[in-house]
Every structure is written in C-alpha cells, then in structure tokens.
Amino acid sequence: GEDVEQSLFLSVREGDSSVINCTYTDSSSTYLYWYKQEPGAGLQLLTYIFSNMDMKQDQRLTVLLNKKDKHLSLRIADTQTGDSAIYFCADHNQGGKLIFGQGTELSVKP
Amino acid sequence: DGGITQSPKYLFRKEGQNVTLSCEQNLNHDAMYWYRQDPGQGLRLIYYSQIVNDFQKGDIAEGYSVSREKKESFPLTVTSAQKNPTAFYLCASSIGPVGANVLTFGAGSRLTVL
Numbered sequence: 001g002e003d004v005e006q007s008l009f010l011s012v013r014e015g016d017s018s019v020i021n022c023t024y025t026d027s028s029s030t031y032l033y034w035y036k037q038e039p040g041a042g043l044q045l046l047t048y049i050f051s052n053m054d055m056k057q058d059q060r061l062t063v064l065l066n067k068k069d070k071h072l073s074l075r076i077a078d079t080q081t082g083d084s085a086i087y088f089c090a091d092h093n094q095g096g097k098l099i100f101g102q103g104t105e106l107s108v109k110p
Numbered sequence: 111d112g113g114i115t116q117s118p119k120y121l122f123r124k125e126g127q128n129v130t131l132s133c134e135q136n137l138n139h140d141a142m143y144w145y146r147q148d149p150g151q152g153l154r155l156i157y158y159s160q161i162v163n164d165f166q167k168g169d170i171a172e173g174y175s176v177s178r179e180k181k182e183s184f185p186l187t188v189t190s191a192q193k194n195p196t197a198f199y200l201c202a203s204s205i206g207p208v209g210a211n212v213l214t215f216g217a218g219s220r221l222t223v224l
Contacts, residue, residue, distance in 0.1 A: 042116075042200055042202075043202075100145075100152040102150055
C-alpha cells in the first residue's frame with residue numbers, strides 16, 4: 001500500500017538550518033503537506049505544495065519536491081528553540097486519502 | 111474563535127469499560143475525522159464522516175464506534191473490544207469533501223487504560 005517515511009529524530013543548534021526529509025510511494029499525489037505538532041497538542045498546518053511545483057518558500061520555510069524521486073523536504077532557516085516540535089509529512093492522493101508519515105522530532109539546542 | 115474542542119484532555123479507563131471522547135467544531139466544516147497517534151507511528155485514521163448521519167471506517171476501525179447526529183459533533187467511543195486503546199486521539203475537520211482540503215485539528219485526548 002501507499003507509504004510515507006520520515007526519520008524519527010533531528011537535532012540542530014539554534015541559528016542553524018534544519019532540513020527534514022520525507023519519502024513517499026504514491027504516484028498519484030496531488031498535494032503534500034507539512035504539519036507541526038507541539039508537545040501535548042494537535043497538529044497545525046505549516047505549509048503545503050501542489051504536486052506540479054518544485055519549490056515553495058514561505059518566510060523561513062522552504063519546501064522542495066522531487067517528484068521523480070518521490071522526495072519532499074522542509075528547510076527551516078535560522079532555527080529557533082520555539083521550532084522544537086514533531087513535524088509530519090502528509091501525502092494527499094487522488095483517491096482523497098491523506099497518509100501521514102511517522103513524524104520527525106526536531107530538537108533545537110541553544 | 112472558531113476551532114475544534116476535544117474533551118476530556120486526559121482520561122483513564124479500566125479494562126473492560128467503554129469510554130466516549132467528545133469532538134465539537136464551530137467551523138461549519140462538513141467533514142470530520144478521528145485519528146489515533148502512537149509514538150513513532152504517525153497518525154492512523156479510525157473513522158471519518160463527510161456529512162451528517164454518514165460515516166466510514168478508516169484503517170483501524172476495529173474496537174471503535176462513532177456517530178454523526180449533528181454537523182458540529184463527532185464523538186468517538188472506544189469499546190472494550192479495542193485490544194490496545196492507550197493512545198493519543200486526535201479529532202480533525204475539513205471544509206469540503208474528504209481529502210480535498212486542509213485539516214484543522216483539535217488539541218487531542220490522551221486515553222490511558224489501567
């Protein structure tokens with residue numbers, strides 16, 4: 001079946017850039033999303049990219065999509081301690097189903 | 111402010127008991143969802159509903175039940191048939207047909223079975 005994979009942990013220093021990676025198997029993706037979850041809370045949409053785009057930038061966030069390799073990444077510039085959270089990649093396919101990855105826990109050290 | 115309210119935030123249950131988790135939204139969204147979150151496993155879909163009085167099973171519906179009598183409300187019952195119910199449960203909604211729009215999430219309910 002369709003699958004979305006992420007590494008579970010990432011640790012960076014404050015002020016550095018963070019890059020969170022995601023791979024997916026679905027060939028009929030329409031949108032790909034990045035959600036953020038702070039401890040003990042629900043998920044908040046960070047950004048999304050349509051499948052015919054290669055890149056999307058939104059302030060400190062840059063999303064890169066390599067459709068050929070089915071690889072999605074989220075880059076956070078000038079990472080702050082407030083960026084510490086779990087980041088979920090999600091794939092929305094043409095069947096209307098939203099498939100989430102396992103989540104990457106980002107730890108930002110001062 | 112518009113949003114999704116889940117209650118209770120924390121719930122403890124003895125084995126063999128049914129419990130119901132509440133989810134209410136005032137966003138006027140048509141579709142509502144229940145997800146289960148376990149550490150390192152991401153979110154798994156339990157049930158979803160596109161309109162009132164209609165709902166569909168997700169990937170892990172066994173041991174759970176739902177109802178959708180009102181547009182604003184989508185309660186989830188965790189029955190005694192659910193073998194491993196300890197988890198974090200997330201309710202979400204979207205404005206249009208299932209999957210077509212961005213999900214708005216509630217703050218979650220953490221269920222612990224003693």
